[in-house]
Each structure stands twice: as structure tokens, then as C-alpha cells.
Amino acid sequence: MLELRAITAGYGGPAPVVRNASLTVEPGRALGLLGPSGCGKSTLARVAALLHRPDAGTVIVDGDPVTRWRHSAPRSRRTAFGVVFQQPRMSADPRLRLTDLIAEPLRATGRRDETSARIAELVPTVGLTPDLLNRRPHEVSDGQLQRACLARALVLRPRWLICDEMTAMLDASTTAALVAAVEDYRAATGAGLLAVGHDQVLLDRWCDETVHWTDVAPAR
Template sequence: MLELRSLTAGYDRRDPVVREVSLTVGPGESVGLLGPSGCGKSTLARVAALLHRPDRGQVVIDGEPARGWRHRARRAQRTAFGVVFQQPRLSADPRLTLTQLIAEPLRATGRGAEAPDRVRELARTVGLGGTCSPAARTRSATASSNAPAWPGPWSLRPRWLICDEMTAMLDASTTAALVTAVEDYRADSGAGLLAVGHDKVLLERWCDRTVHWDELTRA
């Protein structure tokens, strides 16, 4: 289980954007977190994925409290997460090809020998072609989740997926294809999902349950 316990977080301790928020995602469960832009849901997602240290509260991963954040997190915990961000161009090194983006998490964790076969498999899974459009970047981010030095959804077979506005820049057909790819991975692996967004219709159709941000902040 992924447990977010009474988290307070932000970028200025005097004015946190997340205040005493708790949320759980069960093994294999998909939870949608719905809220308007700027409410703090993306900050909560970064805390959940161990990418941002909270001011107060606790993240518990499969029964074990997190004791480090970003590169200081234990490898077993940080590789338990795959993260896809809203803006793929900002979360991927522009010097790398799409093939290199997908392979980078494997190489970074000493599993480079697996890269050629995994790259081919994952490129087919997320429908990558030879383009470098925003949709292609999002697809490569979905395959590798190449936030800086951060291993992700399919490359390292994580147990928890965090999708932060993953489909915000995409058309309807690409959105459907990527959601299908995520769900195929979850069906195969049993991974849990926290999907952050402001599209109520999409989240309610996609996820087992949808939580509204104002419900969390009232609790």
C-alpha cells in the first residue's frame, strides 16, 4: 500500500501549498486525484514519488516509511516508482534520442545489457514512431519516465505509477492509447496508480475511484 500521512509540503515553509493531506492507494488500485490548476496536487504527487521532501508527515511504501528523497532515497524505494509528468520536454534531456531516453534508467541502475531488448519492447508498447512531437516525448517519458535521473514506469517495472497530468497536452486518440498502455502494464504487473488531473470525465472513466482535492483538504 502507498500511504500519504498528514503531509504538509511546498516551496516556502511559511506558506505550504499542501496542508495536512492524507491519501492511500492500495496494491493494484487506480486512484484519480482531481483538482484545479495550482491547488497543490502536483506537489503532493512529487512527494508521493519521493521527488520532493515534505515539511511534515510521512510517506509509507509497502509498509516501510520513506527515509530519503530524490537521490538520497534508498534504491529499492525510489525504483518502486514510475513517474510521468505533464511537460515531457522539461522532464527529458533534450540531448538524448528517444531510444536513449527509454534506455537511460536501465543504464543508470547498472542494467544496460537489458536495454536493446527492453527499448524495442517498450517502444512498441507505447506506440513510438520516428517523430519527436510532444506526443512522442510523452510516450518516451511513459516508457522511461526520464525525469532527471529518475527510473520509471516500464523500464524498471515499478510497483507504483504516478501520472501527473500525463494527457494534458495530447489529443483524444493519443490519450486513449496511453491510458490503454498504462492499464495493460498494470494488468500485467499489479502496479498501483495515482493519476493526477483536472479532467473529471477522464479520471472517473479511468480510475477505480476519484478523490477531489477539496475533500482531502477538508478532512
């Protein structure tokens, strides 16, 4: 179980970006979080993925409260999360070939020996072709780069997926392909999913349940 209880979070400004937000993602279930741009969804998604320490509130993973964040978190907990961000060009090192981009988490966790097998397994799963792997981000489309970013998120076989506006910049066919790849992974592994977005039709079709931001973080 992934639980966020009464989360307040910001970036040091006079007012928090997120105030008193709570939600629960169950193993094997897909939860959609719907809300307008600028409401704080991405900040809450980063808290859920242990990438941003909240100012107040508690994140609970499998019954244990989280006390350490980002790279200070235990490796087993840190690697239990796979994250796909809205803007692939902001989350990809422009110097890396796509094959190295996908392999980043394996190399960072000392699992280089798994690289070839995992890339061979994931590339067709996310809809990439082998000829793209030696290209760098500026040499591929947004959709192709986002496919590589999804493969990077899956490479460590996470138990929780956080997809923050993953398809917001993509065409309908690429959106369908990426959602299908996520759902195939979840069906095979039982991973839980938090899908953040502003497209209610997409979230309703994709997720087991969709909750609105005003229900997650009610105004006070």
C-alpha cells in the first residue's frame, strides 16, 4: 500500500504548493489523479515517488512511514518506484544515447550485467526500434524519447509507477501505445499506478478509479 496522509509541500516560498493532501494507491490498482494545471499535482507526485520531502504529513509504504528521501532512502525502497515525467526533454540527459538513458538506473545500482537483457526485453515493449538506441535525445521525436523514458522507469522492475502527465505532449497513437505498455507491465507484475493528468476521459479509461484534486486536497 502507498499512502499519503495530510501532505503539505512546497519549495521554500511564502505559501505551500500542496496543502493537506491525502490519497491511497493499492497494490495492483491504478489510481488516476485529475486536476487543472498548476494545482500541485506534480509536486504531490514527486512526494509520492520519494523525490521531494514534504513540509508536513506522512508517506507510508507497505505500512512503514518514510523518513528518508531521494538518494538517502534505502536502495530497496528507492528502486521500488518508477517515474515518468511530463516533459521527456527535461528529464533526459541530452548527452546520453537512448540505450544509455534506459540503462541509467541499472548502472546507478550496480547491476550493469543486466543491461543487455533488460534493454532487449524493454525496447519492443515500449515500441522502440533497435535503430533508435544509438541516437541522442535531439535526434528523436518527443514520442520516441518518452518511450525511452518509460523503459528507464521500468528497467528496475518497480512495484509502484508514478506517471505524471506522461502523455500530455503526445499524439493519440503514442498515448495509446504508452498506456498499453504500462498496463502490460502492471498485469505481469501487479504493480500499483498513480497516473496524474488533466484529461478525464483518458484517466477514466486507463484507471480503476479517478479522484479529483479537490477531493484529495480539499480547500480550507
